[in-house]
Amino acid sequence: MSHDALKQVGAVEGYVPPEDALTAPWWAATREHRLLLQACETCGSRQHHPRHVCTSCGATSLGWTSSAGAGVLDAVTVVHRPPRPDLQAPYVVARVRLDDGPVLLSSVVGTGALGAAIGDRVALTWRDLSDGRALPVFELEED
């Protein structure tokens, strides 16, 4: 994984804060390129980002389920003026509505990424961090 490839998604080595007790399983799964969603043990709702409570039913007993990683773009922006000088613009920031339910903030990378549009189907891929964790990002599905 090159430094330049990380820059494409707006992420930089060492910039992703460390996991905490709540998020450790989520980040551990990224090391194996698995995208976890939080799943409520009471009502079955799935949510992202991880929380200490289910926002659907209020239960505090929550587990994890794997996402199939397919979804559709819900909102898209191409950042041309990065918030940090170490980022290389332009790059895509988008909301991805997973077929599994929750919405994630992520990036669209790869062929045609800068032309990504709302309604486009996307599939999960990964950008590895130097500490062994990885960031989930998405590629446009070929039609």
Added chain:
Amino acid sequence: MTVAIVGAAECDLGVTGAGVLELQVQAVTRALADAGLSLADVDGLATNNVGRFSTNEVADQLGLRPAWVDSTFVGGSAFEAYVGRAVQAIEAGQAQVVVISYASNQRSARSRSLGGVLEEHLPMAQFETPYGPLYPLSFYAMAASAYLHRYGLGREHLAAVAVSAREWALRNPAAYRYGAGPLTVDEVLAAPVISSPLGSADCCLVTDGGGAIVLTSAERARDLRSAPVRVLGYGEATGHATMATPDDILDTGAAASGAAAFARAGLGPDDVDVAQVYDSFTITPLLSLEALGLAEPGQAGVLAAEGAFAPGGDRPLNTSGGGLSYCHPGQYGVLLLVEAVRQLRGECGDRQVAGAEVAVAHGTGGILSHHATVLLGVDR
């Protein structure tokens, strides 16, 4: 509702070279002078952005010992929320004279960051900041992308909001862009794109500035120097903190906030003569106007392009020139109230909306996170 706004003023605006407490004192003392009141009359204070304990700091600076304070920090809409709480405090007898103030020297101090503030213990730091969104700009940009997509509109519909704001600013000597000359849709579209579909001309100014308003009972207001402006209604709504949380990015809390304000006032959107609606970005007032019922879904952009919000249009919007062309000191909400009061008093000169009797001031904070609506009217 039995409370009125009796004083309103700006502090120095633009590039001031002043400190935040100096600007706070300007705002408060000018608003009190406008009301014909003095610091000794003030027993309620709402403000933020001075330090960790903002109301303590401002009370100390002014030599006040208020019996009621509020320093709620929710973004630029806090000041509309303070109006609702101030009405409650006055009606409950906890305070007699409340000052709501704000000041920032963000431009002089060069303290604004495009990325926002990283708070490592919060979910955004782990799950969103790594992707490099501008905060708050990229969220509004995504909302704009969804709005244009859903209703089949284009960037020119957003641009028309900036064009309209400039036309108002050309009539307001206090506006940062007063004297800058008119702005065209083509110029807005040609400005550098920051986070698509928003370009630099779709974004609010970064200036120093602020202001203050003074509230007291409607009964006492009738004995004071300026024509009272009645608080007719208020409402607020709080939602998300992260960019992924809203299920529908276009479904904002402004609908609930506006509905609560209209219900308290016993009024409807058709009763509004002049609207001051937070314009952090060109998309912001379009979403808010539709949520408030001042435009049909998908129609606010069309109305903007038709000139309905500009001088001479039938739905005058952001008559000061707004955050886009007048002043945007980090949190703009207090200045929405100042301009609404001036319109209802008929003090606005070249930009006066003839016969304005009911005004709405609607604030938006964070990333469409917090919404607060205030309805104001001439005292009858």
